[in-house]
Amino acid sequence: MRLERRETPVSGGGEGKPVLVFDSGIGGLSVLSAIRKLMPTQRLVYVADDAAFPYGNWKEDELSAHIVRLMGELIAAHDPAAVVIACNTASTLVLPPLRAKFSIPFVGTVPAVKPAAEQTKTGVIAVLATSATIARDYTRKLIESFAQSAKVQLVAAPRLATVAEDLLRGQPIDREVIRDEIAPCFVEIDGKRTDIVVLGCTHYPFLIDEMNIVAPWPVIWLDPAPAIARRLVSVLDGKIPGPDGKSVALFTSGRPVPPRLQALLKNDGLNAAP
Template sequence: MILSNNEKAIGVFDSGLGGISVLRQLKHQMPNEHYIYYGDSAFAPYGEKSKEEITKHCFEIMEFFIQHGVKAVVIACNTATSACVNDLRKAYPELPIIGMEPALKVVADGKKDHTIIVMATHFTLKEKKFHDLMARYSNENTIIKLPTPKLVEIVEQNKLQDDVLVDETLHEYLDPYMNKTVHSIVLGCTHFVFYKEKIKQIVGEQILVVDGNEGTARHVEKILKDKGEQRDDMDGEVEIYNSSNEPYYLELSEKLLEQDLK
């Protein structure tokens, strides 16, 4: 059966399970759409891999989506976006490919003398894409790069419910900055959205904690609306795939999809 573009799915992928937080936001924003999620848990975490390795896996995932006839692809991973979003767009010019980057612009635009912490993977923080973004705002603000790889591992190992481990890890990363004036924290990895409420509790209401999920979902919705390809008259669907053969990852994906992120 040949599907119209309206009926086709939106592909969403991540290095593992962090992108489920983006999928949740997309579902909230566009509940009628059909989504295909692909987690590359067999090769996670991307944040510790080379650009060449990440790019190779992203192209393989894109071919998976092409075979499934998607109408758009969301790279629900800051690291993968940094590594190869431009290469993917060149290779698939007919397909809208929406990447993610740390939401630094949201908190820094028009600000002066603000201190902003950007929590992300080592790869995202060292890449030219983030360096260029940071350069736009670092003259008038203090931007602190904070790699937090253990937070990715906790999600992937299904340890989010281990409150002691989560609290100890968050305090390990954040406590060195709590005696300083910090205005905003940017969650520059989709895995970190699962910690958003706990981070708010630790740092207090005076510090703004932001992620890029909502803005990404709005952007995808606008693209589909402009192309006249929204799926408005059907019930929403979600298919989840994973590069790992372990059924654990599919089960955990379903669990995270239903979790209340607030």
């Protein structure tokens, strides 16, 4: 089961600067798709730092320095109107140094704990995320601030983002891995079951169909992408820069883009940069 909400597209206009959408891999395309629904004419630059994927394997100080350095290069090259960090692992670590160093707006991605706590009917929710996001103090502070009345299961899924990458690239996946990764989300406390699972990684929405197949009972998979897109519109004060050139997808590894991923990019109006 998924939450549905109709969005009203915002028309373009302005000086033609792109919006930069950044992730460690291709999971951030779930966020880009939501942005595209609200801003159908907006020029977008999607950057997948797949040379450094997965971010969860990095030491925090090294990852922070890497992203800040890379972001400096990207901002210099593309002069974006705003940057969306479409990655929970990165957002919970590097938003403060990025905002301190660069003057343009940054929109981050953090686990949707607050809306989950507001919407749960049973009071039992789970946060499914990478090991790094689960370990962050930021995540625990979200729970302390917004979900004190709920029973919250923190579930680290170290293999799930890689499964999503494989799926989007047209490679075979093991459904049993998905079953094992999500199983701890499903608990029963005082006769009440988990009813909402917060998707704390932008890769995970691409696995919802697969997760529904192996889940022991139906839940709401809470995808933060629509809220991130609305936040971007708010940050830009509704003054959405108009199109000036093609929307592109860049991959830091330089590896060839497989046909299935090329088709996915085209569906979002992106051309893979050579």
